[in-house]
Amino acid sequence: MRLESDTVIQTRALLFDMDGTLIDSRVLVEKIWKRWCDENGLDWHYVLPRLHGVRMLDSVRRFAPPGVDVNAAYERLYNEEVNDVEGIVPIPGALELLAALPQETWTIVTSADTTLATGRLAAAGIVPPPLMVTGEIVTDGKPHPEGYLLGAKRMGAAPEDCLVFEDAKAGIDAGRAAGSRVIAIAGDHPEEIADDVEWIADLTALRFESYKEGVVTLRVV
Structure with missing residues (x-):
């Protein structure tokens, strides 16, 4: 209301x-995460509404497909988000x-x-x-x-x-x-x-x- x-x-x-x-x-975060989802064959339309508001590591653990190194994926996404504040x-x-x-x-x-x-x-x-x-x-x-x-x-x-x-x-x-x-x-x-x-x-x-x-x-x- x-x-x-x-x-x-x-x-x-x-x-x-x-x-x-x-x-x-939002634009920055979604750009970085969509790229990672596309690379790992994840459904971006499923991930997007569940992405915001939670800790990054919790999201990686939730969405990483089998065989993906969760820690490595987290480090990559984290570094991308830390180093990019444009916009x-x-x-x-x-x-x-x-x-x-x-x-x-x-x-x-x-x-x-x-x-x-x-x-x-x-x-x-x-x-x-x-x-x-x-x-x-x-x-x-x-x-x-x-x-x-x-x-x-x-x-x-x-x-x-x-x-x-x-x-x-x-x-x-x-x-x-x-x-x-x-x-x-x-x-x-x-x-x-x-x-x-x-x-x-x-x-x-x-x-x-x-x-x-x-x-x-x-x-x-």
């Missing part, structure tokens, strides 16, 4: 996914919203590891927050809630007092499993968002209103 204008949102901490939520890396841009409204938010009110929970995350954020002009949760420091990646539970803990807030921003089903499921409110960033594909998930098109839809007594107030515009 799309959030209506003038909706007021209050939370104690904001937990942002990275890819598809704060930065747009990565911030999601509309991301820079403005993050600049308005007090630094202690938000962090990032991403499936990317620290090296990949910091490189992509830098390409988009975003400084990584000090309490960022990255893929290599959790045992179980999204859709498991571990990352968001750790993010809430680092922010000193109960999971149910946190607001999660996500774009992919795995991340939405992870945020919900953690007990947090989830708002999806739908971009140009709102039809992919489940009917019972709140969503906005991008972060231009949100305005920071205030931060008082540990509570952040946002308004949908």
Whole structure:
């Protein structure tokens, strides 16, 4: 359900996914993965809707056909993604919203590891927050809630007092499993968002209103 204008949102901490939520890396990631799928005889139309929002190694393990060296495939894909940041841009409204938010009110929970995350954020002009949760420091990646539970803990807030921003089903499921409110960033594909998930098109839809007594107030515009 799309959030209506003038909706007021209050939370104690904001937990942002990275890819598809704060930065747009879709074209880059899909280019690299489609090439690998074509080389290995994989059905790209099957892989694509299951690719985003999860850790790269988990995806390689899931999709690598029999006989493919999973570790070698991961190293190749990882190096390609680390070394290619061309075309990565911030999601509309991301820079403005993050600049308005007090630094202690938000962090990032991403499936990317620290090296990949910091490189992509830098390409988009975003400084990584000090309490960022990255893929290599959790045992179980999204859709498991571990990352968001750790993010809430680092922010000193109960999971149910946190607001999660996500774009992919795995991340939405992870945020919900953690007990947090989830708002999806739908971009140009709102039809992919489940009917019972709140969503906005991008972060231009949100305005920071205030931060008082540990509570952040946002308004949908």
